[in-house]
Amino acid sequence: MKIEKEKKITFLYILNKNERRNMRKLALNDEILLKIEKPARYIGNEVNSVMKNKNEVDIRFAMCFPDVYEIGMSHLGIQILYDMFNKREDTWCERVYSPWPDLDAIMREKQIPLFALESQDNIKDFDFLGITLQYEMCYTNVLQILDLAQMPLRAEDRGEEYPLVMGGGPCSYNPEPLAPFFDMFYIGEGETVFNQLLDEYKTYRKAGKSKKEFLERAAEIPGIYVPAFYDVEYHEDGTIDSFKPNNSHAKEKIEKQVVMDVTNTYYPTKPVVPFIKATQDRVTLEIQRGCIRGCRFCQAGMLYRPTREKDVEVLKETAKAMLESTGHEEISLSSLSSSDYSKLPELIDYLIEECSQRKVNISLPSLRIDAFSLDVMSKVQDIKKSSLTFAPEAGSQRLRDVINKGLTEEVILEGAGKAFEGGWTRVKLYFMLGLPTETEEDMKGIAHLAEAIAKRYYEIPKEQRHGKCQIVVSTSFFVPKPFTPFQWASMFRKEDYLDKAKIVKEEIKAQLNQKSIKYNYHEADVTVLEGILARGDRRVADVLEATYKKGAIFDAWSEYFRYDLWMEAFEEAGINPEFYTLRERPLDEIFPWDFISIGVTRRFLENEWKKAQQEVVTPNCKMQCSGCGAGKYKGGICIEG
Structure with missing residues (x-):
């Protein structure tokens, strides 16, 4: 089935009086619905x-x-x-x-x-x-x-x-x-x-x-x-x-409550199909929960331990059922690290056959860029339209060791080279600025890595290239989150973040292939506030309520975010926002979230914080059990241990 979109849906369900007689009464009348953007957001009755x-x-x-x-x-x-x-x-x-x-x-x-x-x-x-x-x-x-x-x-x-x-x-x-x-x-x-x-x-x-x-x-x-x-x-x-x-x-x-048998639990085979295009306008197939990687900045990687895989046969049945019940033209695999799913080749082979018959696209996020992944993507993506994404997170190998990223420059360049040879010309690179122990050389390393990737493209014989390449560098500003090894880390002021972005921008301009490199960075004021709310205590609630009453909504949308309203509310409440951002916490400080147990122990997080400062890497869970504590959900033996 093909779901109708946008204005056509609006007129079908709002203006057609005969149809309206067969529907329950809407909370908004036709006059209001025709005055607002995208009325189909509010009328319900979706497939x-x-x-x-x-x-x-x-x-x-x-x-x-x-x-x-x-x-x-x-x-x-x-x-x-x-x-x-x-x-x-x-x-x-x-x-x-x-x-x-x-x-x-x-x-x-x-x-x-x-x-x-x-x-x-x-x-x-x-x-x-x-x-x-x-x-x-x-x-x-x-x-x-x-x-x-x-x-x-x-x-x-x-x-x-x-x-x-x-x-x-x-x-x-x-x-x-x-x-x-x-x-x-x-x-x-x-x-x-x-x-x-x-x-x-x-x-x-x-x-x-x-x-x-x-x-x-x-x-x-x-x-x-x-x-x-x-x-x-x-x-x-x-x-x-x-x-x-x-x-x-x-x-x-x-x-924390955890589902251990993720295969035989609830999962929708008939998800609701929106009338208008959603951000993720596709069927989502969850293949596993948890992650083995242990990146020290990643909250999800700690919260959702231990790793639990779904049975591949059940996934095949679920995928087929969802495609039949929705009419979606794309299916996406959901996982923190899809490449770590043990039955991925078998699942991909099935989806390629099933989706080619239905003319359905396959989206494969969270893949490591290796030979297998590139081979798969060449089969399921339109090369002319696709781009590849790498998330080095830090510009230098030293800082990648600090954050336990487990990704070397050699691996990145090898993956990019294979991608270029396979016909890709656009690469997206994601980094963070403001990470613990970061130096100016680490920041400049972002530009140097982008330059190395561009250089790798232009090393390909001219007759084998597919036009010019584009390297899109995006930096967000690091926010320490609860239940991560970096929950003790300090942040920076808005102006400091902007100075860091300026260093990267200027260094990119100094590169030989600067015309092939585009640079974007996140809003610094949003980062500061996110850090306050992420690690705040109950006193922040008064500021939140006061800011809302001043007119703040949709802070996640840059066109509506009002940093000045938040700062006014902090001042009126007599609370210094820098108390929540600029302090490095001592190891014995009581956190607002310490009454929650996520399985991963505080001792493990402390040790990882110390190892970060020593630039020591912790192997992933398949290589070596790190004794994080999440294994208790497996009766004392972690699935990867």
């Missing part, structure tokens, strides 16, 4: 969306991604939970996304409450509002969701008549900057104890129990954190003195 009779279910769950529809519809985690919850006869899970600023303004003016896509009912009439926390710069949108739903922002102000607000996702591993706004957080993978939580909710509601009584029971369930049941005290210097439960039902440590 494979789930409709139920709300009078025949016991639990109504609104699943929220606090960003625009096109971003949220690309998120695999919500698709999995949406499918899982709706498999329950007693539960109806619906979706909600952040209204774009054009609709946001109209909803506030006309007092239109935020609604779910499927039923178009008010969010505040649901039992649960679950918000996935994928990126710190979406935090003001979390408050936007609560505000537009006409709910008090703070959990302590929401009575029995309001839904329970819970958070999950990678940012929930430091939930403290958002703690006052949430009733609870789910720490871990949703397929584990969510069903138990929903069953308990049914029991407590039928018994007429209060919200607090349910939260006390929920706090006893593994992986559930209830912020109101904990108190924080601070030293005079602003660091944390203690973090302790104030309720007998609350646990000292919240254990």
